[in-house]
Amino acid sequence: MGRNSLFKAASHINSLKRAGDLAYLFLKYGRSDLFEREEVVSALESGDHGDYDRGGTGEELAQDLERLGGAFVKLGQFLSTRADLFKKEHLEALAKLQDDVRAFPSEEAKQIFQEEIGAAPKKVFAEFDDDPIAAASIGQVHRAVTKDGTAVVVKIQRPGVRADYQRDLDAFQRIAETIDTTTEFGKKYELSRIIRQLRSSLLQELDYSREAANLSQLGENLSEFKNVIVPRPVSSLCGQRVLTMEYVGGKKITEITPLGMIEVDGSELAEEFFEAYLNQMLIDGFFHADPHPGNVLITDSNQLVLLDLGLTGHLTGKFRDHLLNLLLSISEGRGDDAAAYALKTGEKKAGFDESRFTSEVSDLVAENAGSGISRLKAGRIVLEITRISAETGFRLPLDFTLIAKTLMNMDKVVEALDPEFDPTQSIRRNAGRIATSRMSEVLSPGAALSGALELKHLVEKTPERVDRILETLSRNELKLNVDAIDENTLTLGFQKVANRIAMGLVLAALIIGASMLTNIDTDFKILGYPGLAFILFILAASGGIYMVWTIIMTDLEDKE
Numbered sequence: 308m309g310r311n312s313l314f315k316a317a318s319h320i321n322s323l324k325r326a327g328d329l330a331y332l333f334l335k336y337g338r339s340d341l342f343e344r345e346e347v348v349s350a351l352e353s354g355d356h357g358d359y360d361r362g363g364t365g366e367e368l369a370q371d372l373e374r375l376g377g378a379f380v381k382l383g384q385f386l387s388t389r390a391d392l393f394k395k396e397h398l399e400a401l402a403k404l405q406d407d408v409r410a411f412p413s414e415e416a417k418q419i420f421q422e423e424i425g426a427a428p429k430k431v432f433a434e435f436d437d438d439p440i441a442a443a444s445i446g447q448v449h450r451a452v453t454k455d456g457t458a459v460v461v462k463i464q465r466p467g468v469r470a471d472y473q474r475d476l477d478a479f480q481r482i483a484e485t486i487d488t489t490t491e492f493g494k495k496y497e498l499s500r501i502i503r504q505l506r507s508s509l510l511q512e513l514d515y516s517r518e519a520a521n522l523s524q525l526g527e528n529l530s531e532f533k534n535v536i537v538p539r540p541v542s543s544l545c546g547q548r549v550l551t552m553e554y555v556g557g558k559k560i561t562e563i564t565p566l567g568m569i570e571v572d573g574s575e576l577a578e579e580f581f582e583a584y585l586n587q588m589l590i591d592g593f594f595h596a597d598p599h600p601g602n603v604l605i606t607d608s609n610q611l612v613l614l615d616l617g618l619t620g621h622l623t624g625k626f627r628d629h630l631l632n633l634l635l636s637i638s639e640g641r642g643d644d645a646a647a648y649a650l651k652t653g654e655k656k657a658g659f660d661e662s663r664f665t666s667e668v669s670d671l672v673a674e675n676a677g678s679g680i681s682r683l684k685a686g687r688i689v690l691e692i693t694r695i696s697a698e699t700g701f702r703l704p705l706d707f708t709l710i711a712k713t714l715m716n717m718d719k720v721v722e723a724l725d726p727e728f729d730p731t732q733s734i735r736r737n738a739g740r741i742a743t744s745r746m747s748e749v750l751s752p753g754a755a756l757s758g759a760l761e762l763k764h765l766v767e768k769t770p771e772r773v774d775r776i777l778e779t780l781s782r783n784e785l786k787l788n789v790d791a792i793d794e795n796t797l798t799l800g801f802q803k804v805a806n807r808i809a810m811g812l813v814l815a816a817l818i819i820g821a822s823m824l825t826n827i828d829t830d831f832k833i834l835g836y837p838g839l840a841f842i843l844f845i846l847a848a849s850g851g852i853y854m855v856w857t858i859i860m861t862d863l864e865d866k867e
């Protein structure tokens with residue numbers, strides 16, 4: 308066996324092991340009412356994990372995922388919004404998953420930089436710090452100073468990470484497809500669809516040139532928000548595996564002590580941060596989909612810095628309109644309206660229970676609105692809507708889970724800045740401004756030009772079309788194809804039905820009369836039976852056979 312064959316065999320065995328690891332995690336930590344079904348257990352049982360205890364704690368789940376590393380940590384973070392698959396305790400643990408791993412050697416980092424940029428760091432920078440300031444599963448970050456004295460950070464991708472992630476994703480896909488094709492559970496929850504979305508988001512994160520473009524676009528979109536900063540990329544020093552951007556110093560908001568927050572106008576920062584994200588989602592349609600507290604810094608000048616734009620979302624204009632109405636309905640406690648707008652965002656699967664969906668969403672919104680909680684968390688409600696959708700057979704768009712995750716992280720950030728901040732009040736305050744902006748977008752010069760071009764096309768073609776219609780009228784050749792009921796055919800059909808009913812009644816009368824005549828003794832007999840009764844039976848039988856024959860022949864002619 309050649310070296311390549313051995314490598315492929317080893318890779319296949321490793322992939323099977325990773326698939327078994329995933330199956331083990333689902334069986335151990337998944338919602339017991341879902342994953343303990345016999346069909347799911349038999350589909351998942353693979354790998355060599357021996358016995359497992361059902362219902363491990365959230366902390367144990369986080370430890371298991373971090374131990375497995377690779378795409379497992381990303382999968383855990385990705386599933387932190389799937390209330391339909393995991394218990395609340397596990398979801399909270401998944402949301403706190405840390406992606407910290409040991410740094411890889413700086414010599415390898417420099418080699419990757421040179422391969423991507425075409426020059427060694429020492430040729431490009433005045434200073435380059437060999438010791439990374441942070442390391443994660445995808446890459447690590449180094450401080451540097453450009454030749455013109457600009458302080459920057461350089462994010463360099465971990466060697467071999469793309470191949471490792473592809474291996475894990477293939478294993479995940481194998482397990483998901485097995486469940487989807489062999490169980491009713493899989494058909495309902497569509498695990499393959501979840502893994503495809505995870506693959507798409509990870510491929511985004513692995514392309515640093517795309518993240519550089521995201522930084523530029525988001526920075527431009529948020530330029531009006533003076534206290535929200537997006538680091539600018541250095542385009543000439545960016546590639547698929549290298550991202551260079553300006554260095555902006557600050558502390559994670561989770562590291563600021565209550566005493567330190569005294570010097571910060573948390574209320575103003577929370578409002579501006581929340582407005583900035585409403586703008587991203589509801590006006591621009593392009594948003595940073597991972598604003599968890601660890602990705603938000605606060606500078607010495609009390610400005611907020613948004614980091615890690617590897618994961619972003621894009622929303623269509625129609626979806627943004629539905630989302631705005633959904634968030635307004637939630638903030639105002641209008642449960643029926645919230646259910647109606649949620650239904651407009653997705654599609655109904657076979658067997659969808661609409662009455663249950665509407666009832667549960669309405670109850671969810673009403674319960675939260677009437678609970679006396681001063682800070683109604685729209686993110687948590689949107690997350691619950693994803694659970695209700697899965698359980699009732701409604702397919703939400705993939706971006707809906709990103710919206711839920713983003714809203715939940717927004718809630719955490721503003722709560723850290725100002726515990727009294729009410730997101731729902733902010734939604735109501737900004738609704739008018741957002742609606743006006745959406746309207747101006749429809750009436751923008753570009754949209755007006757598009758409409759004008761369509762009108763121009765209509766005006767140009769109208770004389771020609773009118774001329775053709777008039778010419779056809781003058782020749783008396785105008786025909787209208789109307790798909791309506793043919794009254795002659797309808798009348799004929801009724802006549803056939805009436806005739807058959809009448810004939811059936813006559814035959815029934817003959818049979819009844821014949822049966823009564825059999826009790827009358829007479830000298831006229833046929834085959835030992837009263838003659839008249841026998842004749843009536845023969846007539847009834849002949850008529851019945853004739854009627855059946857005509858019905859069959861008529862139906863065959865109609866089909867032809």
